[in-house]
Amino acid sequence: MAKVGIMGAGSWGTALSLLLHKNGHDVTVWSINADEVEMLSKEREHKSKLPGVRLPEDMKFTTNVEETVVGKDFVVLAVPSPFTRSTARTMAPYVADGQILVNVAKGIEEATLMTLSDQIEEEIPQADVAVLSGPSHAEEVGRQLPTSVVVGAKTKATAEYLQKMFMNEVFRVYTSPDILGIELGGSLKNVIALAAGMADGLGYGDNTKAALITRGIHEIAKLGVKMGGTKESFMGLTGIGDLIVTCASVHSRNRKAGYLIGQGKTMQEAMDEVKMVVEGVYSTKAAVALGKKYEVDMPIIEQVNAILFEGKNAKEAVYDLMMRKGKAEHTAKSWD
Numbered sequence: 001m002a003k004v005g006i007m008g009a010g011s012w013g014t015a016l017s018l019l020l021h022k023n024g025h026d027v028t029v030w031s032i033n034a035d036e037v038e039m040l041s042k043e044r045e046h047k048s049k050l051p052g053v054r055l056p057e058d059m060k061f062t063t064n065v066e067e068t069v070v071g072k073d074f075v076v077l078a079v080p081s082p083f084t085r086s087t088a089r090t091m092a093p094y095v096a097d098g099q100i101l102v103n104v105a106k107g108i109e110e111a112t113l114m115t116l117s118d119q120i121e122e123e124i125p126q127a128d129v130a131v132l133s134g135p136s137h138a139e140e141v142g143r144q145l146p147t148s149v150v151v152g153a154k155t156k157a158t159a160e161y162l163q164k165m166f167m168n169e170v171f172r173v174y175t176s177p178d179i180l181g182i183e184l185g186g187s188l189k190n191v192i193a194l195a196a197g198m199a200d201g202l203g204y205g206d207n208t209k210a211a212l213i214t215r216g217i218h219e220i221a222k223l224g225v226k227m228g229g230t231k232e233s234f235m236g237l238t239g240i241g242d243l244i245v246t247c248a249s250v251h252s253r254n255r256k257a258g259y260l261i262g263q264g265k266t267m268q269e270a271m272d273e274v275k276m277v278v279e280g281v282y283s284t285k286a287a288v289a290l291g292k293k294y295e296v297d298m299p300i301i302e303q304v305n306a307i308l309f310e311g312k313n314a315k316e317a318v319y320d321l322m323m324r325k326g327k328a329e330h331t332a333k334s335w336d
């Protein structure tokens with residue numbers, strides 16, 4: 001049995017707490033919100049974020065960071081990306097040399113263009129930072145529906161240790177050394193999922209969605225490989241796998257927000273209606289900036305940015321995408 005701390009009691013933190021508890025671990029969950037801690041301690045269910053999922057009586061909830069970090073075999077960071085750095089900073093004094101921290105959030109810091117694991121390392125240099133990502137909606141993990149994800153770590157030993165800690169008969173965990181590729185796939189897919197939702201909101205069909213998914217992963221992989229990620233990660237669970245589930249699932253917050261925007265709501269109205277974090281909104285500007293920095297053309301992501309932040313109409317954005325100059329699908333083979 002391991003001692004585990006979970007930073008964040010949103011839908012993902014709650015679902016992973018239950019999974020780790022079911023695996024026999026001793027679980028302490030932190031939230032910044034005292035009301036949330038009181039509610040979870042009393043009701044043993046997160047009615048607004050993970051309804052219908054019963055949490056065990058011996059799971060501890062607290063607002064105390066020290067209690068969640070000190071003496072734990074590993075700590076999971078499950079706060080939305082805009083709060084990753086501030087949360088890591090509050091944890092830093094309590095993290096031991098070599099203590100394993102697993103980031104499960106998906107985002108890129110807009111101001112620095114840093115991945116979340118890089119931010120955590122900057123704030124907590126003594127930590128052994130790993131990531132867990134893949135197609136894994138909290139609602140389905142909470143209901144124990146078969147799910148497969150990837151753990152990325154700097155050493156094989158840490159990756160295999162975490163694989164053992166998280167894995168069970170309904171949660172299959174693969175390992176990978178490609179932390180960068182995993183994190184880029186997980187954050188950039190949210191931008192494409194917003195686009196897929198917008199297409200649904202506009203009343204477009206399955207053909208449109210298939211095109212967005214296929215050309216979307218093309219954009220993500222082009223940028224990701226140029227930044228140093230491995231192509232296989234973008235073609236795997238943390239790339240195309242997560243992109244498919246986020247573009248298609250009724251559970252996706254990004255798809256839902258995109259749908260509402262496609263129906264004519266503003267970005268703020270859509271975010272307010274979804275009520276949970278819409279990470280793609282935060283990753284879009286960073287994705288555009290990375291595209292510019294690495295000189296990678298990312299037309300879908302650029303159109304999402306124009307819709308979200310420049311007031312462009314979603315229908316007009318689709319028209320502009322369709323009417324770009326004709327081009328070859330890829331350059332892997334030519335007539336020459």
Ligand SMILES: NC(=O)C1=CN([C@@H]2O[C@H](COP(=O)(O)OP(=O)(O)OC[C@H]3O[C@@H](n4cnc5c(N)ncnc54)[C@H](OP(=O)(O)O)[C@@H]3O)[C@@H](O)[C@H]2O)C=CC1
Pocket residue numbers: 008009010011012013031032033036049078079080081083087104105106107136137138139275276277279
């Ligand atoms: N939900 C899912 O299915 C999955 C989510 N993820 C990723 O996990 C991350 C967390 O998402 P999710 O659990 O869905 O988010 P939720 O919106 O469900 O929860 C967010 C949590 O963050 C808390 N919070 C608010 N402000 C702060 C702050 N300043 N510092 C720290 N915490 C704060 C919220 O508290 P309060 O309620 O008081 O606002 C809430 O408990 C995201 O990056 C997401 O992409 C990854 C895979 C699956």
Ligand SMILES: O=C(CO)COP(=O)(O)O
Pocket residue numbers: 106134135136137138190193242245246251252253254255277278279
């Ligand atoms: O990353 C996720 C599933 O793997 C969750 O996506 P959403 O944030 O769009 O719900």
